[in-house]
Amino acid sequence: MRDYWVSKLFFDMQQPQAAEEYRANRDKVLDRYPLKPEMRQAVVSDDVATLAKVVNPYLLRFFYVAIGKPESWFLERISKTAQAKDAVHG
Amino acid sequence: MAELVGAFASSHAPLMARAWESVDPVRLDSIKKTFAEMGRRFREANPDVLVVLTPDHWVNFFINNMPSVCIGVGETHESPPEPWMKGLPFKSPWQGDPGLGLYLAEQAFEKGFEPTLSYHLEMDHGVAIPLWRMGLTSLPRIVPIIVNTVEPPLISVRRCIDWGRFLREAIESYPQKLRVALMATGGLSHSIGEADMGRIDEPFDMECVEHFRSGDIASLVSFLERKVESAGNGAAEVRNWVMAHSAVQGRGFDLIGYHPYPEWYVGCAFATWNFR
Numbered sequence: 012m013r014d015y016w017v018s019k020l021f022f023d024m025q026q027p028q029a030a031e032e033y034r035a036n037r038d039k040v041l042d043r044y045p046l047k048p049e050m051r052q053a054v055v056s057d058d059v060a061t062l063a064k065v066v067n068p069y070l071l072r073f074f075y076v077a078i079g080k081p082e083s084w085f086l087e088r089i090s091k092t093a094q095a096k097d098a099v100h101g
Numbered sequence: 102m103a104e105l106v107g108a109f110a111s112s113h114a115p116l117m118a119r120a121w122e123s124v125d126p127v128r129l130d131s132i133k134k135t136f137a138e139m140g141r142r143f144r145e146a147n148p149d150v151l152v153v154l155t156p157d158h159w160v161n162f163f164i165n166n167m168p169s170v171c172i173g174v175g176e177t178h179e180s181p182p183e184p185w186m187k188g189l190p191f192k193s194p195w196q197g198d199p200g201l202g203l204y205l206a207e208q209a210f211e212k213g214f215e216p217t218l219s220y221h222l223e224m225d226h227g228v229a230i231p232l233w234r235m236g237l238t239s240l241p242r243i244v245p246i247i248v249n250t251v252e253p254p255l256i257s258v259r260r261c262i263d264w265g266r267f268l269r270e271a272i273e274s275y276p277q278k279l280r281v282a283l284m285a286t287g288g289l290s291h292s293i294g295e296a297d298m299g300r301i302d303e304p305f306d307m308e309c310v311e312h313f314r315s316g317d318i319a320s321l322v323s324f325l326e327r328k329v330e331s332a333g334n335g336a337a338e339v340r341n342w343v344m345a346h347s348a349v350q351g352r353g354f355d356l357i358g359y360h361p362y363p364e365w366y367v368g369c370a371f372a373t374w375n376f377r
Contacts (some may be wrong), residue, residue, distance in 0.1 A: 013164055015164065015165075018163070018164055019163070022159055022163050024254075025159065025183075027184050033223065063294075063296075067164075067251065067294070068293055068295045068298075068334055069158060069159060069251055069293055069294050069295030069334075070159055070294070071294045072293055072294035072298070073159065073294075076330070083300075086298060086299065088287050089295065089296055089298055090296055090297075090298070091296075092296045093296030093297060
């Protein structure tokens with residue numbers, strides 16, 4: 012199940028001007044999206060594991076490229092989502 | 102009448118634009134040769150119009166409106182909006198072929214398919230990178246057919262077979278003397294934004310190629326229905342290859358090159374079909 016507004020935020024951040032604004036004033040941008048509190052918290056805290064459950068993987072990756080996170084940073088966090096799954100499923 | 106003069110398949114990857122030089126010189130030279138051969142065969146086919154079977158990487162569509170199959174019927178299309186595609190030699194607008202596009206759409210409805218239509222599409226890297234790296238200096242008119250391979254639920258592999266058969270019949274019944282080529286973009290194995298991002302499944306890719314080579318469409322469908330999901334979300338794009346393969350009745354698959362380059366995250370494969 013997708014979270015529409017997190018997905019919309021990530022989709023919109025593909026525009027360079029939008030991503031620039033996000034980097035300069037994240038809260039102002041987030042205020043324009045009716046995010047559920049727990050989703051806003053996941054975005055603010057870069058909680059990749061939570062976000063990966065509710066947005067398309069391509070959008071997730073695009074978002075972190077757009078806001079300037081290094082690829083190694085993203086790869087480290089996204090790979091941990093597999094470890095978390097493995098831990099749950101034994 | 103129109104004539105199908107070529108069928109091509111090509112992987113794509115954003116890093117083929119953003120980090121082309123990240124691959125060592127020997128392997129880069131190898132893939133350059135593959136692209137050059139693709140380009141040579143493309144020029145030899147000399148199409149007036151290219152029907153491109155391609156995914157949309159969140160450029161034209163979003164989850165508020167996500168068509169399964171969309172035919173681009175516009176007079177023109179925009180070149181890629183991705184900021185890292187600035188080096189592309191093909192500037193906007195790209196010429197479309199609304200006559201053929203609308204004919205394909207009308208025939209589709211006549212034959213029991215229900216595509217979405219668009220009069221204005223942006224061609225993302227999935228279309229642009231293969232044409233660019235093949236060394237084309239100019240483009241034929243383009244009729245894009247966008248197939249949703251990024252956001253499930255996806256079109257079934259079986260339905261891609263139906264679409265391929267339909268496209269061949271429709272193209273060849275178009276009452277205008279026209280040389281038409283097909284190009285499928287995407288695949289083979291790769292995983293983007295998933296826990297195993299960067300994993301390339303070479304055994305899947307090799308088996309996939311063997312099924313295309315065999316020409317046994319039923320076994321290809323069976324294989325993909327069982328295995329494609331395990332080869333990463335990007336492997337879903339092989340549906341475009343299946344459409345092209347079906348359009349040429351599974352004949353003459355010729356792998357030009359396979360380049361499983363982890364630097365670009367993709368099991369890159371390139372092929373044509375010698376079906377004539």
